[in-house]
Amino acid sequence: MSQVPSPNAPVNPAWQAAQYVKFEDERTRPVRDLVAAIPTLDDRNVARVVDIGCGPGNSTEVLAARYPHAEVLGLDSSPDMVDAARARLPKFRFDVADIANWKDGPFDVILANAVLQWLPDHETLYPRLIDCLAPGGSLAVQTPDNLDEPAHRLMREVAADPRWAATLKGTERTARHGATFYYPLLRAQCSRVDIWRTTYYHPLAGGAPAVVEWFKGSALRPFLAKLDEASREAFLTRYTDEIAKAYPALADGTVLLPFPRLFVVATR
DSSP states (O other), rough: OOOOOOEEEEEOOOOOOHHGGGGGGHHHHHHHHHHHHHOOOGGOOOEEEETTTTTTTTTHHHHHHHOOEEEEEESSOOOOHHHHHHHOOSSSHHHHHHHHSSSOOOEEEEEESSSSSSOOHHHHHHHHHHHHHHEEEEEEEEEETTSSSSSHHHHHHTTTTOOOOHHHOOOOOOOOHHHHHHHHHTTTSSSSSEEEEEEEEEEEEEEEHHHHHHHHHTTTTTHTTTTTTHHHHHHHHHHHHHHHSSSSOOOSSSEEEEEEEEEEEEOO
């Protein structure tokens, strides 16, 4: 496990590959489970696959291993992430793209791992992605389902502190939906829809600072992006104090971080 820096270490609020991959093994495990659940086809008949929101390429690597004969494309809105993915997997194509308005195809598999939670209007987004599939193709989605977990609740509570409440007003996450929303939405277009929810328990060495470091690579970004350096440091100090109360360390200093995730595999 990598050493966990101080929560007051310098913060770059943009999407940064180096920050994201500090917990690469933990972040990649759900995508392995997701890709393994895509219905089996003759791999040689899977001609084109795309990883939307590919990040530094860890999810693309899993997708490419499942479909070794396919043309592989990765898309992300962050140039830093795309640069990291290109360096990691130089044989594949990676482009900077805004997937909020993306439409292309046809693809045999569209993978969206831990990305669609950042986008609104799922009632139109998901059907649009299904339209990008070839007949028999699958859309495979994993989204964090943790807005009610202490880590997220404490972000909102700390953001309400009078010191920065005005600056952070409106920094809310896109509303999440459950299986009863996605199943009928996708079943209208698909022959098969598989939905499940799993809670992973990630052991993080280093106590509360490790939990904070995890979320600095994802959910804390919108909050930190709006604050100046001094305010970010104060925000992170208070957040770390609250996290230490909500996630007490075990005797060896490890924190078990519960992380619920929702999985959807819809086959056209």
